Every structure is written in C-alpha cells, then in structure tokens.
Amino acid sequence: MGIISIASGNSCWRGLDYFKDKKVIKLRKINDNEYTSIVRGNKNYNVYLNIEHPRKSTCDCPLAKGKRVICKHIVATYFTAMPEEATNFEKEQAKLQEEYEQYQDELYDKVIGYINKMSKKELIEELIHIFDYGPEWIYDDFIKRNYIE
Numbered sequence: 647m648g649i650i651s652i653a654s655g656n657s658c659w660r661g662l663d664y665f666k667d668k669k670v671i672k673l674r675k676i677n678d679n680e681y682t683s684i685v686r687g688n689k690n691y692n693v694y695l696n697i698e699h700p701r702k703s704t705c706d707c708p709l710a711k712g713k714r715v716i717c718k719h720i721v722a723t724y725f726t727a728m729p730e731e732a733t734n735f736e737k738e739q740a741k742l743q744e745e746y747e748q749y750q751d752e753l754y755d756k757v758i759g760y761i762n763k764m765s766k767k768e769l770i771e772e773l774i775h776i777f778d779y780g781p782e783w784i785y786d787d788f789i790k791r792n793y794i795e
C-alpha cells in the first residue's frame with residue numbers, strides 16, 4: 647500500500663497544498679525509499695518518510711506524533727521527493743471527479759425520465775416524501791421559487 651492510499655483525503659489535499667507552497671524545507675535523501683525533511687507549519691515539524699513501508703513514516707506534529715498516522719507533512723514530503731506522484735494524484739482525482747459528474751448526469755436523466763411517466767397522485771406522494779426526508783432548506787427553497795406568501 648502506498649502513502650496516498652493509506653492517508654486520509656484531507657491529508658492528501660493539504661499535503662498537496664504544502665508541496666505547492668514549498669513548505670517542505672531541508673529534504674534529505676537517505677536512499678531511494680527513505681527521506682527526512684523539515685516541514686513548515688505552525689511550527690517546524692520533523693518528518694521521516696518511508697516509501698516502501700509507509701506505516702513506518704513518522705512526523706512529530708500533534709496529529710501524527712506517536713501514532714501510525716500519515717499526516718499532511720508526510721504527504722507533502724512524499725510529493726516533494728516524488729513530484730511526478732503529485733501530478734498523478736491530481737490527474738487521478740480529476741478523473742474521479744469527472745466520472746462522478748458523469749454518473750450524476752446519468753442519474754439525473756433517469757430520474758427526469760421516470761418523473762415524466764408518473765401520475766399526479768404518485769408525484770404528490772413523492773413530493774411529500776422528499777419534503778419529509780429532504781434537507782430543511784427544501785421548504786424555504788420551494789416557497790421562494792413558487793412565490794408563496
């Protein structure tokens with residue numbers, strides 16, 4: 647398992663920001679799989695990165711200290727050591743986003759197609775169901791869009 651696959655989404659995105667903002671200072675290569683760095687944050691944090699065994703990576707920030715957590719500082723160090731992985735990460739996320747949007751478009755078309763075939767009684771029941779289970783702003787939105795006094 648790679649660093650990115652075991653880090654949280656939040657750590658990955660924040661780590662990418664840190665990488666782009668060049669907050670990783672003093673990157674030192676021990677060998678192809680191991681690096682140390684200092685990462686600028688609220689304080690300077692000391693990172694040990696192990697690419698081959700990601701769980702052995704450490705950082706002395708409050709989130710990761712003494713735990714096997716992959717924090718944004720470790721991710722930022724990883725991206726700084728392997729910039730092509732940052733590019734891959736961004737490409738992969740853009741692809742996922744595109745797939746998600748395409749899937750949502752398909753669902754939308756399906757739902758609209760189905761709604762057009764429903765009877766008035768079925769539509770009323772469905773609308774009441776949506777009002778019962780939908781978010782609270784749905785009432786406000788409905789009232790505003792229909793100019794209900």
Ligand SMILES: [Zn+2]
Nearest residue numbers: 705707717719
């Ligand atoms: Zn950290």
